[in-house]
Amino acid sequence: MYDKERTLATDRRLIWHPYTQMKDYADRDPLVMVRGEGVKLYDADGTEYYDTLSSWWCNVHGHGHPDINQGLIDQLGRLEHVHFAGITHPGAAEVVDRLSAFLHPSLCRHFFSDSGATSTEVALKMAFQYWQNLGQKKKTRFVFLENAYHGDTAGAMSVGGIALYHKLYAPLRFKSWQAASPQCRTCPHRKSAFTYAARDTACALECFQSMEKILTRRRREIAAVIVEPLLQGAAGISVYPPAYLERLRELTRELDILLIFDEVATGFGRTGTRFAYQQSGAVPDFICLAKGLTAGYLPMALTVTREPIYQAFVSDDLASKTFFHGHTYTANPLACAAAIENLKLFETQDLPASRAKVLAYFSQRLRQFESFDFIGDIRQLGFVGAVDVVKSRAAKKRFEPARRIGWQIYLQSLRNNLLLRPLDDTIYWFLPLMVTKEDVDAILAKSREAIQTVVAAAGK
Ligand SMILES: Cc1ncc(COP(=O)(O)O)c(C=O)c1O
Incomplete structure (x- = not known):
């Protein structure tokens, strides 16, 4: 069925792997x-x-997983793909219907795309255009956390805070502001390391001051803040307390700034709740989902937002109010079939x-x-x-x-x-x-x- 040596020879000759210094593989096989x-x-x-x-x-x-495998086989017999503009299909409708039951009711408008990076790009572009559509033309900037990772496309990189991945590309990135990260493991404000169990007692959230300063000073220019809730994954699995999210939600609401939670890594049970934000009292304006959405079977993503944000795009003004964004494989029916079986497993097995x-x-x-x-x-x-x-x-x-x-x-x-x-x-x-x-x-x-x-x- 496969020939290992042939695969390796072809790989060596023709393939360039992601996040890999290919020299490491000059004398080593993948x-x-x-x-x-x-x-x-x-x-x-x-x-x-x-x-x-x-x-x-x-x-x-x-x-x-047998259920997901079977769901895909069944879908293959019906429809492999169809474009998603002016067309819908039962799979897409079932995905968002089932997912809605897991999310806060205010998160009710679902935009499909393909990967974690596209889900954050979509949130950034929607947040930007939302303010444009409302006539608040100066609100064009974003705030992100030090060591943040939101994907590798140019927009997502612009709100990335990992020097190793992002510094070189500085001339390509749009201007955003970086706030200090709530890095509990190296917290400069306390002597002992953060423990998740002590989250409610030990911390006065001194680290929030950096965010607070940027938001209050630049409120008129800021469209949105984007964070990975509770867990900055690529930062080195950096965990921080829910109270940070609550303070952030309070302040962004007070200052009229949108809040984006990138749950690409933290979603679908990984942090011990279905979504990380559910461990806090904070509900964002946008939630970005990918990775676990199809249980790791096929690339698909969702950016979910609130009704008033969606309504700001519904207009007779086609040229300036339409959200001109989409991808060929948006809401691919096979990916939807995998997502449906995934969501059913969460329901039937009461996960997590x-x-x-x-x-x-x-x-x-x-x-x-x-x-x-x-x-x-x-x-x-x-x-x-x-x-x-x-x-x-x-x-x-x-x-x-x-x-x-x-x-x-x-x-x-x-x-x-x-x-x-x-x-x-x-x-x-x-x-x-x-x-x-x-x-x-x-x-x-x-x-x-x-x-x-x-x-x-x-x-x-
Ligand atoms: C928090 C977060 N956002 C976005 C992404 C990008 O996802 P993708 O690789 O699917 O583009 C990742 C990937 O690791 C991530 O951890």
Whole structure:
């Protein structure tokens, strides 16, 4: 059915991989994955790997779920694709109908697109045009958080705050303002590290001052603020408290600024609730969804907004009030079929509430890392956990970036049948909702072994 050597030879000759320094693969082959089942992937030699990052944070119910597979097969027999302007189809209607029941009732207008980046681009463009349509022509700017990641298209990059990914492209980015991030793990305002359990008591939200300053000074120019609620993923799995979102919602409402929650990574149960914002009292003006929307099967995204925002675009003034944005594969019926089966699983299995026990177990088992001096910080939010690997916690020393400790741990983990994808020296797990206690044990034990081996070899 496949020829591993031919695949590799063709890949080497013709393919350029994402987020990859191709020189790292000059003398190394990429893995050739041919099958997935549950939390495991299998390569062309039959070797199994725990998919600890849910295939870039999108797989929700494990690989090859029978219900989703069947939903796709059934849809294939009906309609594979049709354009979505002036046409609708039952799949798209069912997706938004089912999803509406999960979201706050004010989030009721759904715009389909293709990926996380397009979902945030759409929110930015809608927020911009909303103010234009209302005649508030000066409200054209955006505010984002330090270390934010909202995708790799030019607009999404303009509200990105990760120097490694975004600095080079500065001349291409539109002007936006960056607020200090609520980086609890390195909080300059408190001595002890943030723990999620202490979220309601320990914090006076001093970090909000930076955001407050920008918003109050620039209120007339700001169209919207965009944040990843509770968890800045690409920032290194940086977790912050719901109270930050509540303050942000209060102030943006007071100052007439729109609020965008990018739940591309945090949506669909990953943080322990269906959507991260549901752990706070804050409801945004836009929510961006992708990745888990189709349970990791097919590319599809949604930008969901409020009725008054939608109404500002409904007009006889075709030229200036229409939202001229769309993608060829908008609301693709196959992707909708996968999303429907995904949403049905959330309903029938009462996800993620029914997984509370395994989550508590994950929290408890993460504590095994506490005793190691080479672990700087441990964090967890729902099915996402992370540890920072350091030279010495006691001496507050990190490894020099040139040593690429995270990359070494990645290579070592492969020998342990584990697929990790560290962010610098942060080792994280972005687990699917169906993981068992046994999976958690195996994944954490194998990760610990890989970390210990690399740290021991690295010395001081
Ligand atoms: C919070 C967030 N927003 C947007 C994106 C971009 O999504 P995509 O890769 O589907 O464009 C990502 C991807 O990791 C993300 O984590």
